[in-house]
Amino acid sequence: MIREWICAILLVSGALFMFVGALGVVRLPDLFTRMHAATKSASFGSVLMLCAVAVYFGEVWIIFETLLVIFFIFLTTPVGTHMIGRVGYLLGTPLWQGTVINELQGRYNMRKRVLESGLHDSATQTGNENKMDNHLNEIK
Amino acid sequence: MILQELTLIKGAVLFAFFILIISLFLAFFRLARGPVLPDRIVALDLIVSLAVGLIAGYTILTKQSVFLDTAVVLTMIAFLGTVAFARYLERRWL
Structure with a gap:
């Protein structure tokens, strides 16, 4: 039972x-x-x-x-x-417009299929962080 | 034959079948509509998971444990199909 x-x-x-x-x-x-x-x-x-x-x-x-x-x-x-x-x-599938962070953006070589180090160019990283901050402010 | 003397376990299996068939319709909607091709692969994967659940319910309903072998084979074939679709999509644009 x-x-x-x-x-x-x-x-x-x-x-x-x-x-x-x-x-x-x-x-x-x-x-x-x-x-x-x-x-x-x-x-x-x-x-x-x-x-x-x-x-x-x-x-x-x-x-x-x-x-x-x-x-x-x-x-x-x-x-x-x-x-x-x-x-x-x-294939470049579009992300959702509310996506907070895309860590591969600008760091992934699509042609060679290699992940490049983000150490020498910190511009993309700070860009992502700014975007994240903006998004968090929008949520607040 | 099956519906006679509705016990607890049969009622549970039939209710689970009802939910799973609704889920199959939802997955088939995504399979037919999915904007890009990887969406359709995800829907196929989901359909195979639902089929494994249906096989489990049917195994309990008929008390024939032989049907579990199909579940084993189905999971392996689903994995092979997913990997084959993914490789095909990846190599197609080279």
Whole structure:
């Protein structure tokens, strides 16, 4: 009985987490914020639902298999998301207009795909900081 | 067959299916509309996560633990698809 309750709570909460992720994918304004919604909460939701499967069956082999799936999800989601974000930045996807700081701006050589050091030209850095200060003042 | 003798666990699974199908529609909206191509890749990734959740619910509903194997395969194939799409987009503009 208690096992069924735990399983039901895990199932419904996992589905709700995935729903929040899908809602964020539709509603958020930017590629990167959408990515943040889609990967984190959706993978956490699927992990919760797989935990529900493990609790429901309660056999060793099935628990091992669900742990395998969870391990794969936690191994592959960050890598895939990193590649999508990198490609999105390289393609010049427009950022949201309320973005506070873009640390790669002016420092990333798009042609050579190399991150150049920001030590010798501090102009861009101070520019970013000024922009951030302006934004914070606007918020206040 | 399934809907007879609605127990707690079946009700939870069906409610989770209802939420997941609404989420599938939302993700499909982003897949169809997404302004740039990486948005569509994000939507595909989300759809695969939702499919893993659906498989987990179906495993509980039918009490057949064989369906978990499809979840294992689906996560791996989703990762390969995401990486392949990303590499393709990155190399296309060179």
